[in-house]
Amino acid sequence: MSALGAIHVGNKQLGLDEDTARDLYQRVTGKRSLREMNDRELQLIVTEHRRQGFKPAEKGLQGPFAKKLQALWIAAWNLGIVGDRTDAAMLSFIKRQTGIEHTRFLLDAEDAAKAIDALKAWMTREAGVDWSQSVSTASWLRSSGAKIALAQWQVLSVLRAVDPNGFRKFIFDKAKPLDQMTDRDWPAVMNTLGDLIRKEKA
Known part of the structure; x- marks a missing residue:
């Protein structure tokens, strides 16, 4: 501006x-x-x-990898492993991983992969997200959102906040049958489960 x-x-x-x-x-x-x-x-x-208190609006994230990184960052927040969901906190993480100040300067796939892979590894280590995929992987579980939501359910199970076997019913009650879930359906589920995780950990 x-x-x-x-x-x-x-x-x-x-x-x-x-x-x-x-x-x-x-x-x-x-x-x-x-x-x-x-x-x-x-x-x-x-x-x-x-x-006098004027706060200019923050510029939105820009760059070819910005949306993916932001989605992963919010997923990590919803898993309870990131304490600050803001873009500023995410940019600090990216700088530590890549040495690059902002997503708008993150143009090389190799540099972006350093931050993406570090985030995914953190989510696996701290919350048990299983990113693997094979021919036998159920079709609904091929979505990253499904993998994250399932890990969230496991976190809540460990916290004794949910029935370990109740994931399928929860998804059906909140959205639709698992095999009908699409990539667009998962963010709302992840946000709901994230709220539960934060309440349990508070």
Whole structure:
């Protein structure tokens, strides 16, 4: 977002009407009009807005591997092994694994694999997610979401929060029969099970 755009958003977020905003401009830069200001002066206004509590919207994650990494990060949070589900926490993890600051700079598949594989290994080690797949794997269990949800159920079973044999019935009650579940159906199930895990661990 440009400084000019940030100022307009900041005025709105802080509830400043036109006269109040112009008074702020005058106080900070000596000028009452944004059009008269140079880049440095516009930045001074943005800084003053932030001092008053303006919080610019975070830029969304970008890059070819961003969605996959975010989905895995939220899955790890729903498994109870990640304590902070924010993008900032995920970016810190990615930087530790790859040395790369942000998903928008993560363009090489080999670099992305370092973070993806590390996350998957962590989920296997801490929560028992079985990523393996063979010809004999049931069709519903070929989805990553199903593998994660099944691991969540096992975590809850260990915590004695659910019947170890009740997974199929739970899925049927919450969504649909297991063999009719699609990749789109699993996130809602994982979020529900994640809430249960966090409550049990709290």
